[in-house]
Amino acid sequence: MPIASTEAAEELLLELGIQNWSILEDAVARRAWIVGIFPAEGEARARWGELAPLLPAAPIAGPSVEPLADADWQDSYKVHFKPWQFGRLHWVPVWERGAFELPAGHAVLWLDPGLAFGTGNHETTRLCIERLVEKEAAVAGTPQKAGLRVVDAGCGSGILALSAALLGFENVVGFDLDPEAVRVSRENASANGLAGRVAFLSADLHSGLAGPPAGIVLANIQADILARNAGGLAAAVAPGGTLILSGILAMELDSVRTAFAAATPGWTSDSRTMGEWSDLVLTRPLGE
Numbered sequence: 528m529p530i531a532s533t534e535a536a537e538e539l540l541l542e543l544g545i546q547n548w549s550i551l552e553d554a555v556a557r558r559a560w561i562v563g564i565f566p567a568e569g570e571a572r573a574r575w576g577e578l579a580p581l582l583p584a585a586p587i588a589g590p591s592v593e594p595l596a597d598a599d600w601q602d603s604y605k606v607h608f609k610p611w612q613f614g615r616l617h618w619v620p621v622w623e624r625g626a627f628e629l630p631a632g633h634a635v636l637w638l639d640p641g642l643a644f645g646t647g648n649h650e651t652t653r654l655c656i657e658r659l660v661e662k663e664a665a666v667a668g669t670p671q672k673a674g675l676r677v678v679d680a681g682c683g684s685g686i687l688a689l690s691a692a693l694l695g696f697e698n699v700v701g702f703d704l705d706p707e708a709v710r711v712s713r714e715n716a717s718a719n720g721l722a723g724r725v726a727f728l729s730a731d732l733h734s735g736l737a738g739p740p741a742g743i744v745l746a747n748i749q750a751d752i753l754a755r756n757a758g759g760l761a762a763a764v765a766p767g768g769t770l771i772l773s774g775i776l777a778m779e780l781d782s783v784r785t786a787f788a789a790a791t792p793g794w795t796s797d798s799r800t801m802g803e804w805s806d807l808v809l810t811r812p813l814g815e
Contacts, residue, residue, distance in 0.1 A: 685712025740765035
């Protein structure tokens, strides 16, 4: 398809939360390809049949199916994950452990996301990370930090929950509906010497948020799911606590803000935009 159509196609894939598909571009030829990885040809063709009618109107050739060796598809995600940092924290692929040089006084989270979402390379994750680092800086050295509970709703690879533990938060929980995400999160915890520091659970939003109210609740999920669960997410935040929402396209921000306004009367709010994505941060009054 023409390279001009890739932006709309990428937005569609992210909005639908479809992880099997990705987009490859050739800037010189001004062409792009939608690439999917599936365990069998029949499933690949069936999923293409579902996706194709949803794509932006553009000349798109029919699908070409090629078999891959196990190592090829299992490791294909690695080309998309590059090291990055915010402040003194770094997020680095675990396969670069031998070559990466950590600056003095800095900390690193080694990650192998596998097929789970969450390397930190995407704007939605970075928006959450920046808010989390800033929140930690605000409570660093205070008694408040020691008892502050952090919940990562829809943990993906565990990057947000593990980053919270790396920042020194002691009561951290991450949960995801996808058992594969929970498995990857636990593996990443072990790879960083953080096993036992974060409780990773397989749960939906209702059961995952059923614990004690938290000082920080992070939810990097699709905008429509956030809006439908505004009441439950707000109820999971302790007085004085912060709700950090991401996974929101900038054009969806107003509708998400409206959905949460009814569930968070009197709360303060803030938002930032990075690329085509926005976050929404809501703070519950301390005396409420």
